[in-house]
Amino acid sequence: MKGLNTAYLAKKSEGKLIGEDRIITGIFNILKDAGEGDVVVRHWIDETGLKMASDKGASCVVTQDARGNAIEIAKKIDLPLILTERIEITNAFAIGWAIKKFTPNTIRIVVTGTNGKSTTTHMIHTILLEAGLTSHTNTDSESEFNTLIDPMAAKQIAEFEGDLDALVLEVSEVQGWDDRNMVDHAHLMTSAINPQLVVLTNVAMDHVGLVNTIEDASKEISGSLRGFKGQAVILNYDDPLIREMEKLVPDAEVIFYGSGTNVEFREGGIYHKKQLLIPLANLPFKSPHFIQNTLAAVSTGIALKIDSEIIKRAVESYQALKRRFTILKQNPLIIDDFAHNPDGIKATIKSAIELTSGNFHLVCAIRGSRGNSLNQLNAQAVADSVKEIDFNLILTSSEDVVDNANWVKPLEKKIFIEVLQKEGINYTHYKTLADALKNALMSAKNNDTILLIGAQGMDPASDILRYTGDI
Known part of the structure; x- marks a missing residue:
């Protein structure tokens, strides 16, 4: 050093x-x-x-x-x-220092937004690897390394063996520690990385308490573009708040993806300049949120002038991160997803219902130690998603698998349940994840669908099911 x-x-x-x-x-x-x-x-x-x-x-x-x-x-x-x-200032300096010292000539891509960051980041990384580039990403299935509030990304860059061609780094749109809002987090970390490309996914409510309005969330996300001096920004045209951020980068190339743009989804698949690039039948996942992530990744590949056949090959062979609409079993159909905020919950439930031929069973882990407001919003998202269908709703506090940092507090559980009761939604609650899974399986027939949703409280579900021999 x-x-x-x-x-x-x-x-x-x-x-x-x-x-x-x-x-x-x-x-x-x-x-x-x-x-x-x-x-x-x-x-x-x-x-x-x-x-x-x-x-x-x-x-x-x-x-x-x-x-x-x-x-x-x-x-x-x-x-x-x-x-x-502000420990995040040190970590921002650390990642900037590591890039300058060990990988100064890399292609650097930042992905931020509320939903879909991990999948988008991972898919871009996959496209780069398919193109023969040496790439590193901080995205992992448990989201352990993508917050940038510790020195893991700087450490991984410094310890990477061999020369790097590209870095694809997920940046949290907001971040906090011990109830302290790390103000301007996306701007601080993006500036430290100094990327050539910034990719924005969407604006929605997630970290309630760190941001309390959709306008607050939009402001934090847009900070990633403040002072941008790179090559291009890649924006989701279908999100009006993201679309408006074009005004923040008057001197950069703006590439939109989504409806009516050069990279869009139609009935037949993903199109580039009105030419079919990836047929619908060849997409590894067809849920709306996965398609949005794919459009962002494809647009990034095109912006980097990667051959369209390479992009197509990478997407068609893509293996999703763990707990991103992962199929654990076919009979009954068991789907596991990291859905943990209102928009993610609605989109995931909608996609799972479309695959359901029998009865629909929803196992939802209440978010622990994330506050009352987010749990109220999550409960409302669940209620709005199932109220028009036949369903079996099972809630769990996951007391057998979570630590103190993810423990469901009595008021969080109370607020979640009160929303369901107000909406006339029937449910069963189990203290442990193991009991919740056991009862879902006992209730389901071979042609039914069981959807598992939630963050840390649902993370161990697949391991429990493997241990019990149910998958």
Whole structure:
């Protein structure tokens, strides 16, 4: 890390350096994996964590919460400690530094928006690989590395073996920590990445509490375009708020995808300039939200001048991320989806109903520790989606599989259920995910459909079903 020292890093982190100015010789890292000369970045750290960092030979530690006697211990063991009020500033600096040092000539693509970021990012990554490029993405099935509020992306770039041609990075539209809104998160991280392309998916409500209106969500997402100096932005024409963001980039090329654009979906499949590119029968998934993600990825491939046959081949052979409308079993049809906000819930239920030939069973994990407002909106989305059909609704608090950070609080459960009762929606609630799944399977016949939806509370469902031999 030539030329970087703790005093400079403290300044870039808008923080205070406790200890001596020291040359930094490693990379940005998490505590568990830290090595000689590394910068350990943690939201909080205590005396034990500091001693671990020192034992590992870290150059310094950056945190926004030094707990207990951490400051005194840092002085005692002579480990520079940087205190910042906004740890995300350090992580933005880290990813920008890693790109400049290890991959300065890469094609860099940022994908942000409320829904579909992970699938869009992963599909673009797949197209690049099919084109013979060496690509890296921070998107994974559990969404562990795509928040950019820790140094994982910077670490992965620094540790990548071989030369990189491209980076496809998902950026959260909003982010928070300990009930603190990380204001302007999308702008901060996108600016650090300095991409040639920015892809925007849609604007919807998800992180209620971090943003409280659709206008707030739109403002945060549009921050990714502020000061953009890259090649092109790729916008969803079918989302009016995204469409309006064209005005924010007067000096950049704007590429729209969606109805009436050069890349659109029609009855026969995906068309480019009115020519059929990918027949409907060849799309691996045909749900509306997957098609929107595919249009975004195809438009990105075209913007990068990748041959249309390569794009077609990549899409047709695409293997979706885990829990993105994943078919777990055929008889009965069991579908598992990460639907975790109102728009995602409505779209996923609609797509599953279209595949249903028998009875429809919906198993929904209530979102734990995400607040009352989001659970109220999610419950309303469920109610609106099933009220006109025959259904069997099973709710779960997933108490057997979630940790404290995802525990369903009594008021969250109460509000969710009150919405259903107000709408006259019948339901059964189980404390554990295992019981909810067991009862769904006991109720279903071979020609029925069971849809599993939810975030962390539903993540272990496929493992439970495999353990019990049901899939």
